Amino acid sequence: MILRFLPLLFIVAACSQPPASKSEREHYFLTQVKPVLQEHCVKCHNGSLPPPSLNLTTKATAFKRSASGRQYILPEDPDCSLLISAVQRGGTHPKMMPRTEVSLTDDQIGMLREWIEDGAYWSEGAAGTLHAQKSAENP
Numbered sequence: 184m185i186l187r188f189l190p191l192l193f194i195v196a197a198c199s200q201p202p203a204s205k206s207e208r209e210h211y212f213l214t215q216v217k218p219v220l221q222e223h224c225v226k227c228h229n230g231s232l233p234p235p236s237l238n239l240t241t242k243a244t245a246f247k248r249s250a251s252g253r254q255y256i257l258p259e260d261p262d263c264s265l266l267i268s269a270v271q272r273g274g275t276h277p278k279m280m281p282r283t284e285v286s287l288t289d290d291q292i293g294m295l296r297e298w299i300e301d302g303a304y305w306s307e308g309a310a311g312t313l314h315a316q317k318s319a320e321n322p
């Protein structure tokens with residue numbers, strides 16, 4: 184009897200972690216999220232595409248809604264965030280981006296999902312202002 188409920192206990196234990204503190208969230212944004220967006224997305228999503236296209240250069244623009252009324256980033260809900268459906272293989276968004284130009288690893292997609300699940304913290308001021316960055320993969 185007890186054994187039947189053990190797996191359930193495990194799930195509850197795994198989900199009841201204390202929420203990350205503000206400094207942990209800020210660290211995650213600055214060291215994980217920002218570099219990936221800067222290397223893979225900001226080259227195009229920098230305000231140069233005509234509005235209401237996604238502009239990932241600041242918190243204020245990134246959290247706007249798309250033309251369809253859906254949010255690009257819906258805190259705590261990666262499955263309803265267009266940003267995730269646009270980069271995820273098998274994503275549901277009809278307006279997929281040119282695949283060849285954008286390919287994130289499963290780890291990077293998982294990292295973005297986790298960031299949104301945890302509230303999608305985005306720094307204020309200069310730290311939260313993104314600039315396109317070149318990389319080996321994205322020259």
Ligand code: HEC
Pocket residue numbers: 220223224225226227228232235236237249250251255265266267269270276278279280281284285287
């Ligand atoms: C080579 C240029 C380019 C790159 C790089 C790029 N995109 Fe896009 N993306 C576009 C274009 C063009 C569209 C279609 C116009 C629009 O709706 O913004 C688009 C559309 C989108 C949309 C859907 C917008 C909507 O209204 O439905 C999302 C979300 C998105 N991109 C996220 C990203 C993310 C996240 C990255 C980085 C991993 C990225 N894009 C990288 C060009 C790019």
